[in-house]
Amino acid sequence: MSVGSQPPYTKPLAAxxxxxxxxxxxxxxxxxxxxxxxxxxxxxxxxGFSSRAKLLWxxxxxxxxxxxxxxxGPSMLSYAATGAKFGIGFFLPFVAxxxxxxxxxQEMTVRLGAATHRGHAELxxxxxxPFWGWFSMVDLGIGNFLTLITEFIAIRAGLGFFxxxxxxxxxxxxxxxYGALVSHRYWTWERITLAAAAFNLIFVPVALMTxxxxxxxxxxxxxxxxxxxxxxxxxxxxxxxxxxxxxPWMLFFQQSATVDKGMTTKDIRFGRIDTVLGAALATAxxxxxxxxxxxxxxxxxxxxxxxxxxFAQALQPxxxxxxxxxxxxxxxxxxxxxxxxxxxxxxxxxxxxTHKPHSLNLPLGQGKAFYSVLTLCAVAAAAxxxxxxxxxxxxxxxxxxxxxLAMPPALVFLFMxxxxxxxxxxxxxxxxxxxLSTAVVFILTAAGVLFGISIIAPNIxxxxxxx
Amino acid sequence: xxxxEETPDLISNADQQxxxxxxxxxxxxxxxxxxxxxxxxxxxxxxxxxxLRIYLLFMMAVVVYxxxxxxx
Numbered sequence: 001m002s003v004g005s006q007p008p009y010t011k012p013l014a015a016x017x018x019x020x021x022x023x024x025x026x027x028x029x030x031x032x033x034x035x036x037x038x039x040x041x042x043x044x045x046x047x048g049f050s051s052r053a054k055l056l057w058x059x060x061x062x063x064x065x066x067x068x069x070x071x072x073g074p075s076m077l078s079y080a081a082t083g084a085k086f087g088i089g090f091f092l093p094f095v096a097x098x099x100x101x102x103x104x105x106q107e108m109t110v111r112l113g114a115a116t117h118r119g120h121a122e123l124x125x126x127x128x129x130p131f132w133g134w135f136s137m138v139d140l141g142i143g144n145f146l147t148l149i150t151e152f153i154a155i156r157a158g159l160g161f162f163x164x165x166x167x168x169x170x171x172x173x174x175x176x177x178y179g180a181l182v183s184h185r186y187w188t189w190e191r192i193t194l195a196a197a198a199f200n201l202i203f204v205p206v207a208l209m210t211x212x213x214x215x216x217x218x219x220x221x222x223x224x225x226x227x228x229x230x231x232x233x234x235x236x237x238x239x240x241x242x243x244x245x246x247x248p249w250m251l252f253f254q255q256s257a258t259v260d261k262g263m264t265t266k267d268i269r270f271g272r273i274d275t276v277l278g279a280a281l282a283t284a285x286x287x288x289x290x291x292x293x294x295x296x297x298x299x300x301x302x303x304x305x306x307x308x309x310x311f312a313q314a315l316q317p318x319x320x321x322x323x324x325x326x327x328x329x330x331x332x333x334x335x336x337x338x339x340x341x342x343x344x345x346x347x348x349x350x351x352x353x354t355h356k357p358h359s360l361n362l363p364l365g366q367g368k369a370f371y372s373v374l375t376l377c378a379v380a381a382a383a384x385x386x387x388x389x390x391x392x393x394x395x396x397x398x399x400x401x402x403x404x405l406a407m408p409p410a411l412v413f414l415f416m417x418x419x420x421x422x423x424x425x426x427x428x429x430x431x432x433x434x435x436l437s438t439a440v441v442f443i444l445t446a447a448g449v450l451f452g453i454s455i456i457a458p459n460i461x462x463x464x465x466x467x
Numbered sequence: 468x469x470x471x472e473e474t475p476d477l478i479s480n481a482d483q484q485x486x487x488x489x490x491x492x493x494x495x496x497x498x499x500x501x502x503x504x505x506x507x508x509x510x511x512x513x514x515x516x517x518x519l520r521i522y523l524l525f526m527m528a529v530v531v532y533x534x535x536x537x538x539x
Contacts, residue, residue: 026483027496034482034489041489117494118503126503135520264491357496394534405526409519416512423503445522452529455536 032361033262036187040267059270060277061190062257065341066106066250067099067278068197071285072147072338073154074399075244076203076331079286080311082237083293088216089226091241095286096221098245099279101443104436105411106279108418108429109251110271113258115427120255122352124413127420136248136413137353139406144249144346146399148381151335151342153392156385158332161309161325169332170382177340177378181371186260186360193340199333200285206326207288209319210295217291232454236401239451242444243400244286248410249345256348260359265427292319292327339378347374401451408445411437 036058043055082091109120116123121140125133152170159169180192219225228234254275263271293311295318309328316324344360347370351358356369364371385392415437418429429437453460492498508516 024487024495024497026478026486028478029496030486030490030494031478031482033494034486037489038485116503117491117498123503127506128508129505132516139523262490262494264494355499359496391538394537398530398534401530402527405523405530409516409523412515412519420506422506445519448522448526452526455529455533 028363029359029361037262059267060274062254063274064278065193066254067282068200069338069341070250071200071282071334072151073335074150074396076289076334078240078244078400079289080293083290084296086228087294087297089220090224090228092220092287093224095241096283098242099283101440102245103275103279104440105246106254106275107272108414109255110258111427112418113255114263114265114268115424117259119259119348119352120252121349123417125353140248140349143403143406144342146395148342149384150396150399151339152382152385154331154335157309158328161312161328173336176336180340184363189360197337202326202330203285203288206323207291209323210292212291232458235451235454239404239447240400243403246407247403248406249342251410251414252349253341253345343374343377346377404444405448408441411441
């Protein structure tokens, strides 16, 4: 039996089972996960490059999904607005830095999931009690639902570029979301969603079509210049770009997916590779989106209130109908993948705190609550998008900001859990990881405070030399 | 270890043995019914948690104010 370095709290349980003190009920979920683990063990037993590559292929998933899933509708809109407002400059390395922060944070969820085999919501509830557990669940629930709404806004707007009526656009998205679920196997769901997420890189050819100045790009990455003026708009975009890379749902999703995938402490190294790979791909797509809309800055077009389709329309004279279509399709993909992953994160968290079965390996009959929550979240968000006259633009504007503001409390729970020797054993965070994660908490809190000051007392920034 | 001969899912003995031999003990769904012991939060930890909770509530009010300003 492949028992890795067990956290201390599991020892009594392991002993009870080993002593034959009680019957163990094996479920379909266990069997499906066991089949996945057998393939991993077989790949690990062999040597050579092809076996390593196969092992990576088997273990890659939660990290890439969480990073490309976070390159969602509002995130891509934030990057597009950044490129259109500031062009090539400070924000290119800034966005890359935010993904480095995401790696620091998400790596901790891999370790937590692999060491405890418990989801994030479950751990918070059991370790800190329901009082703090419900606080974090309310943060997650509100954030996830607002974000889901914006995903369907992006899908509607992206397909609207091709003349698809809103209700058909939403229906297509729901069919794809449901299509990923029908196998009731985590592995199949993960591969379908990964395939869809790969289309996030569609923004790379769009960026190439705009023929960016590579000298300016290199200069921006090295010098972080030109710098934007320090004012409310800059801070809002900075906050939105941070919120485009680190959000609470990512913590809950990656830890739950790591558990559902069946990863163990032996897989942590590949979990880290998975996370870094996902961050690299997501950074490429994010930077490409900024580069794609940078020509709008060069042509001095005002794009502050643009939606997905309007960016595509504005780009059409510069990169042609084909390029604009790719941009619109990219927005659709971003919305679809994120709606799949975020609704899964909500369903995992619901199952964990209510102790209902929660796995994408569950047959429909055994996972009624899990699949119902997953579907209801998506359908409710989709239905709201179809209500005529609702001022949805405000949801899009604030959703990433709300994500950044909710992140420090979520990170403190993560920080406390990952440094908890009773559940993590030898896998607690090393000092350097704690320093980095503390820095991330301070950066996010400081960004939130600066944003608050810019709203309450905007003149302060004018005094400091901003616009 | 004594897997049940009959389960509601009609899982074969071979599959049951596969699950028992491939998964770590605490990976089994069965293991989830055992709660992780509650941790006592210390004073400084509670202080940080409450401070961040107040920060979040205050900042949410700022966001609502910003939306109100934008909509007017």
